[in-house]
Amino acid sequence: MKLILAPLQGVTDYHFRNSWSRFFGGIDEMVAPFIPAVSGSRVKPVHVRDVLPEHNAPDLHLIPQVLANESGGMMLLAREFVRLGYTEMNWNLGCPSAVVSRHGRGCGLMPKPMVVQSILREIMDDLPLKLSVKLRSGMYSTAELPEMLRVLNDFPLSCIIHHPRLGVQMYEGAPDPASFAVTLSMSKHPVVYNGDILTPKDLLELKHKFPEVDQWMLGRGVLKNPLLPELIRGRTSGSDSENINRIRQFYHHLEDSLLAQGITPHRLSSRLKEYWRYFSYWFADPPKIWYAISRTTSYESLKQDAGDILAHGRWAIDKE
Numbered sequence: 105m106k107l108i109l110a111p112l113q114g115v116t117d118y119h120f121r122n123s124w125s126r127f128f129g130g131i132d133e134m135v136a137p138f139i140p141a142v143s144g145s146r147v148k149p150v151h152v153r154d155v156l157p158e159h160n161a162p163d164l165h166l167i168p169q170v171l172a173n174e175s176g177g178m179m180l181l182a183r184e185f186v187r188l189g190y191t192e193m194n195w196n197l198g199c200p201s202a203v204v205s206r207h208g209r210g211c212g213l214m215p216k217p218m219v220v221q222s223i224l225r226e227i228m229d230d231l232p233l234k235l236s237v238k239l240r241s242g243m244y245s246t247a248e249l250p251e252m253l254r255v256l257n258d259f260p261l262s263c264i265i266h267h268p269r270l271g272v273q274m275y276e277g278a279p280d281p282a283s284f285a286v287t288l289s290m291s292k293h294p295v296v297y298n299g300d301i302l303t304p305k306d307l308l309e310l311k312h313k314f315p316e317v318d319q320w321m322l323g324r325g326v327l328k329n330p331l332l333p334e335l336i337r338g339r340t341s342g343s344d345s346e347n348i349n350r351i352r353q354f355y356h357h358l359e360d361s362l363l364a365q366g367i368t369p370h371r372l373s374s375r376l377k378e379y380w381r382y383f384s385y386w387f388a389d390p391p392k393i394w395y396a397i398s399r400t401t402s403y404e405s406l407k408q409d410a411g412d413i414l415a416h417g418r419w420a421i422d423k424e
């Protein structure tokens with residue numbers, strides 16, 4: 105069984121990936137948050153900052169992700185990834201945010217299989233690395249999915265990662281197992297399931313439903329419970345207090361890593377707040393914790409409140 109960390113823009117960047125993997129295990133591969141393709145003849149280091157080898161612990165199996173709707177920029181990034189030492193990249197056909205999809209990128213490509221086909225035709229022969237695709241069930245309707253899968257079947261992809269929601273749903277509503285089953289039955293490529301795996305029990309139920317799937321992508325579940333991959337693999341042997349200590353150490357490592365980047369206290373505080381949307385689930389009353397953190401008005405007050413919560417909060421790390 106392969107477990108893959110999902111890309112979450114602004115969340116699972118190198119600070120998170122390095123800090124998490126220093127204290128926890130069980131993840132085989134990590135897909136980095138998307139990097140938009142750029143026009144021009146050269147990729148500036150700032151564009152690929154998150155995947156620069158000097159920022160990423162060498163033992164992470166990292167796969168960079170590209171957001172693109174034309175072959176030139178995609179090829180430019182692919183060559184840059186190879187120059188940085190990568191052998192595979194992922195193409196984002198799933199991002200539902202309006203600024204992305206409105207311009208026919210991310211999930212905005214799901215209703216446009218012919219655009220995807222022409223890009224793949226243009227790049228595939230010269231592509232210097234392996235390519236995988238991450239998609240949704242459609243932008244507006246699951247009726248978009250079969251044609252996209254037929255197009256993708258004509259190209260040698262390393263896998264298809266399917267998050268079975270529509271773009272218009274964003275992250276609302278339950279994932280749709282029926283559309284995932286369509287990908288499983290139609291795709292010639294290995295298929296990875298992604299969406300709402302929050303506990304080992306969730307994964308067991310999905311395995312029962314889709315016994316042929318052997319690759320699973322975990323996103324918010326790992327943020328809400330950093331022990332999740334170990335729990336899934338039955339590898340967490342420490343006592344509760346040892347595990348809670350590991351989580352505290354992880355948090356401080358993450359904070360220190362962000363601090364070392366030299367960002368302003370204001371920016372640091374908004375970065376940490378983004379994490380606390382998920383980290384609040386480490387405790388018994390997530391809305392109360394999130395409320396307390398979200399209303400802090402400075403880095404100093406966030407640090408104070410976070411310190412109190414980490415030291416005295418009612419921990420609730422789910423093991424089911």
Ligand SMILES: Cc1cc2nc3c(=O)[nH]c(=O)nc-3n(C[C@H](O)[C@H](O)[C@H](O)COP(=O)(O)O)c2cc1C
Binds near residue numbers: 110136300321
């Ligand atoms: C804040 C946020 C940022 C995301 N950024 C990306 C991204 O950069 N690339 C991508 O393919 N998916 C992105 N996603 C989608 C996740 O990778 C994943 O598909 C989704 O969260 C469902 O999986 P989960 O329920 O395990 O979190 C993002 C999701 C969230 C909530």
